[in-house]
Amino acid sequence: MAERVEIRSVQAYQVLMADYYKEAKTAYRNGKKVAWITSGGPVELLHCFDVIPVYPENHGAMCGATHMAAGLAEIAEERGYSRDLCSYARADIGSMMTKGGPIGGLPRPDMLVCCNNICGTVLKWYEEAARFFSCPLFILDTPFVRGDAPDYSIDYVEAQMREYIAFLEEHTGIPFSDERFVEVAAKSLYALSQWKEVLACSEHRPAPMNCFDAFIHMAPIVTLRGTQTVIDYYQGLLDEMHERVEQGIAAVPGEKHRLLWDNIPIWYEMSSLSDLFASLETCLVADTYTSAWSFDKIDIDRPIRSFAEAYTDIFLNINLERMVDKAVSLARRYQADGMIMHSNRSCKPYSLGQYDNARAFTERTGLPVLILEADHTDSRQYSKAQAEERIRAFVETL
Amino acid sequence: MSTRAPGDILSDFMGLWRDPYPALAARAAAGERLIGYFCSYAPEELIHAAGLTPVRIVGQERNLSRADAHLQGYCCSLARTDLDMALAGELSFLEGAVFVQTCDTMQRLSDIWRLNTSFPFHGDFVLPARMGDRVAEDYTAAELSSFRDLLQGYLGQEIEEPALRNSIRVYQRNRELLRQLYGLLPSGALKGSEAISAVMAGGWLRKEDHNRRLEELLAGLEPGSGGTGARLLITGSLCTTPDFVAMVEELGAHVVDDDLCCGGRYIEGDAKDSGEPIREMARRLSDRTTCPAKHSPSWDRAEYLLDKVKRSGAQGVIFFLQNFCDPHAFDYPWLRERLQKEGIAVLLLESQLQTPALEQMRTRVEAFLEILGGE
Numbered sequence: 001m002a003e004r005v006e007i008r009s010v011q012a013y014q015v016l017m018a019d020y021y022k023e024a025k026t027a028y029r030n031g032k033k034v035a036w037i038t039s040g041g042p043v044e045l046l047h048c049f050d051v052i053p054v055y056p057e058n059h060g061a062m063c064g065a066t067h068m069a070a071g072l073a074e075i076a077e078e079r080g081y082s083r084d085l086c087s088y089a090r091a092d093i094g095s096m097m098t099k100g101g102p103i104g105g106l107p108r109p110d111m112l113v114c115c116n117n118i119c120g121t122v123l124k125w126y127e128e129a130a131r132f133f134s135c136p137l138f139i140l141d142t143p144f145v146r147g148d149a150p151d152y153s154i155d156y157v158e159a160q161m162r163e164y165i166a167f168l169e170e171h172t173g174i175p176f177s178d179e180r181f182v183e184v185a186a187k188s189l190y191a192l193s194q195w196k197e198v199l200a201c202s203e204h205r206p207a208p209m210n211c212f213d214a215f216i217h218m219a220p221i222v223t224l225r226g227t228q229t230v231i232d233y234y235q236g237l238l239d240e241m242h243e244r245v246e247q248g249i250a251a252v253p254g255e256k257h258r259l260l261w262d263n264i265p266i267w268y269e270m271s272s273l274s275d276l277f278a279s280l281e282t283c284l285v286a287d288t289y290t291s292a293w294s295f296d297k298i299d300i301d302r303p304i305r306s307f308a309e310a311y312t313d314i315f316l317n318i319n320l321e322r323m324v325d326k327a328v329s330l331a332r333r334y335q336a337d338g339m340i341m342h343s344n345r346s347c348k349p350y351s352l353g354q355y356d357n358a359r360a361f362t363e364r365t366g367l368p369v370l371i372l373e374a375d376h377t378d379s380r381q382y383s384k385a386q387a388e389e390r391i392r393a394f395v396e397t398l
Numbered sequence: 399m400s401t402r403a404p405g406d407i408l409s410d411f412m413g414l415w416r417d418p419y420p421a422l423a424a425r426a427a428a429g430e431r432l433i434g435y436f437c438s439y440a441p442e443e444l445i446h447a448a449g450l451t452p453v454r455i456v457g458q459e460r461n462l463s464r465a466d467a468h469l470q471g472y473c474c475s476l477a478r479t480d481l482d483m484a485l486a487g488e489l490s491f492l493e494g495a496v497f498v499q500t501c502d503t504m505q506r507l508s509d510i511w512r513l514n515t516s517f518p519f520h521g522d523f524v525l526p527a528r529m530g531d532r533v534a535e536d537y538t539a540a541e542l543s544s545f546r547d548l549l550q551g552y553l554g555q556e557i558e559e560p561a562l563r564n565s566i567r568v569y570q571r572n573r574e575l576l577r578q579l580y581g582l583l584p585s586g587a588l589k590g591s592e593a594i595s596a597v598m599a600g601g602w603l604r605k606e607d608h609n610r611r612l613e614e615l616l617a618g619l620e621p622g623s624g625g626t627g628a629r630l631l632i633t634g635s636l637c638t639t640p641d642f643v644a645m646v647e648e649l650g651a652h653v654v655d656d657d658l659c660c661g662g663r664y665i666e667g668d669a670k671d672s673g674e675p676i677r678e679m680a681r682r683l684s685d686r687t688t689c690p691a692k693h694s695p696s697w698d699r700a701e702y703l704l705d706k707v708k709r710s711g712a713q714g715v716i717f718f719l720q721n722f723c724d725p726h727a728f729d730y731p732w733l734r735e736r737l738q739k740e741g742i743a744v745l746l747l748e749s750q751l752q753t754p755a756l757e758q759m760r761t762r763v764e765a766f767l768e769i770l771g772g773e
């Protein structure tokens with residue numbers, strides 16, 4: 001079996017993320033403000049106001065990947081947080097209380113921005129953070145969408161986008177600039193299109209990267225879209241992917257099977273699962289998670305309105321049929337042979353409905369689905385031997 | 399018309415709470431058109447004005463047979479049992495249901511329900527998570543209008559404004575009567591379980607009928623002399639069984655108030671019949687920030703709870719929570735802290751409809767009451 005060829009851009013990625021966290025952690029020394037924001041929140045506006053965005057969910061994932069989440073979660077549990085709550089929230093609250101975790105806790109926020117387009121958990125989590133840090137909290141409420149969002153729903157979100165701007169003006173003392181916003185929004189859109197192109201490279205056989213790579217390289221698009229640094233970084237990654245496609249370098253050498261992944265990764269098992277799939281000559285070519293950062297609806301000529309639309313219409317805020325549509329379209333585009341669904345006990349909006357989605361997916365594509373019960377960061381909820389056994393058995397049937 | 403004794407009225411309420419479904423089935427068989435709902439933010443007045451009766455579906459203690467194929471074990475037992483009953487055909491007395499998107503679970507349950515059942519009517523009511531301000535109120539009014547259109551389209555007829563005004567009046571009257579009843583709790587004129595049963599029964603009776611019974615009940619109740627036992631307040635989402643509250647009372651506690659979604663919280667917020675009806679409904683919903691799934695910058699749930707404790711003279715608070723219910727579980731740690739800081743004792747009990755552990759709870763409540771008694 002051929003050796004796996006590492007993705008070079010990982011180095012650029014590490015530098016980028018280290019710089020970013022360093023900047024965030026030392027923001028107070030440089031007179032910069034820090035906002036905590038949810039992964040589905042409109043981060044572009046923070047960049048307009050020179051506020052450094054920090055993502056507790058990304059932090060949760062880091063805690064998971066470094067096997068520190070369960071310990072931090074226990075601290076929150078001792079305070080009374082139920083073990084059944086999202087482990088991102090539990091780990092982050094534990095870290096908030098003790099400054100524990102891989103980077104000694106997130107930098108203290110000057111403000112909090114919570115958009116509930118991903119879940120109701122973030123609403124409660126940010127309420128707790130607002131109490132803990134006694135800092136201002138802005139809620140951007142995006143009503144759930146079935147089919148197409150009605151106009152009044154978008155009106156509601158648009159009105160809140162304007163409140164969001166006023167909130168940032170108030171807490172930064174900087175006046176809003178339309179020009180600056182259009183500039184940042186254009187950069188964000190450009191980075192989003194680069195990211196889409198990066199992911200699309202895996203339509204190629206063999207795929208030059210797999211989901212495990214995407215789970216890593218997605219961090220900048222989540223945190224820093226809207227900045228030039230991110231554009232430069234994704235350009236490098238994109239060039240490398242094109243090069244790999246040309247040279248036929250595969251993420252999984254000897255790629256035999258191609259699978260989709262649904263839901264957030266099992267962060268603490270990234271490397272062992274990646275090895276397992278490689279040994280099974282199976283490539284996870286696409287997933288519903290990293291491709292959620294695409295925002296097809298943004299129209300730069302009416303930025304605020306179209307931001308309201310785009311942020312309301314994201315993957316976790318739509319009905320089940322539309323979620324299946326997306327999985328089916330990924331399966332076709334990436335010529336997948338099946339799908340693995342991570343039933344993630346932490347994340348109800350992502351996971352409830354998966355059983356029905358799995359059946360609908362199979363009905364429409366004829367492809368098999370394996371559902372794995374786990375948790376994205378709480379390793380106490382995962383049975384490794386059993387999961388690996390089931391993956392092996394599943395791949396055998398392909 | 400002969401008046402009925404308070405005890406008889408209350409035991410009817412209690413009977414409904416124990417098992418509401420046979421009575422609902424009988425009424426449906428007699429021609430009443432029933433629409434199920436699960437959340438106290440349901441736009442009941444609109445359904446009522448359309449000539450349909452909104453009835454609350456609250457699950458049942460049972461083992462699941464069908465829902466497991468659709469909902470994971472980490473979904474709250476209310477959603478799972480409600481779905482199980484629907485799939486088993488046990489809710490066939492319903493013409494349909496309306497889903498208020500209060501939590502992530504309800505949001506998903508609506509789709510799963512729609513895809514796997516064949517009730518003639520299916521409604522979604524997407525409530526904002528932000529409450530208590532004009533922006534959210536405008537959105538709520540638009541969503542209410544859209545729900546009205548859905549109902550009208552389904553029925554093929556208009557919901558006339560006078561009818562809606564009347565429904566708003568009937569519902570407002572209902573809340574006022576229930577509040578009067580709750581006002582009698584600290585005096586011991588009736589038991590906490592009885593007051594909750596009165597609210598619960600209103601989830602199954604036509605409101606006009608419920609109001610008549612409440613009036614009769616209020617007229618017949620003797621003033622209490624203060625009651626005995628440790629004074630408790632129960633908070634949580636939905637208490638699906640009277641057995642739990644009755645057990646607490648049997649152990650000698652005096653339940654002086656509650657903050658349950660099927661009790662004291664249901665009767666929060668006023669809608670007048672003076673303004674534009676949809677706007678009035680929106681205003682009430684938007685003012686009613688009491689649910690932990692809702693956010694309002696100007697609202698502090700701990701203050702609200704402390705105020706309730708103070709007014710009712712409660713010495714302790716029992717959190718009766720459903721397993722896997724995120725909004726409530728998230729509020730527990732800080733509410734506990736705030737209550738304890740004020741010297742209020744707190745007990746957490748978690749319940750699951752599939753395996754209600756009443757015996758285990760009894761021991762814990764006993765111990766809790768001992769602590770309170772010792773103070």
Ligand code: SF4
Nearest residue numbers: 086118119121346347
């Ligand atoms: S994992 Fe799910 S529940 Fe947790 S914060 Fe993310 S979207 Fe919300």
Ligand code: SF4
Nearest residue numbers: 474501503720723724
């Ligand atoms: S009990 Fe909690 S999780 Fe379940 S439907 Fe009610 S609010 Fe949602």
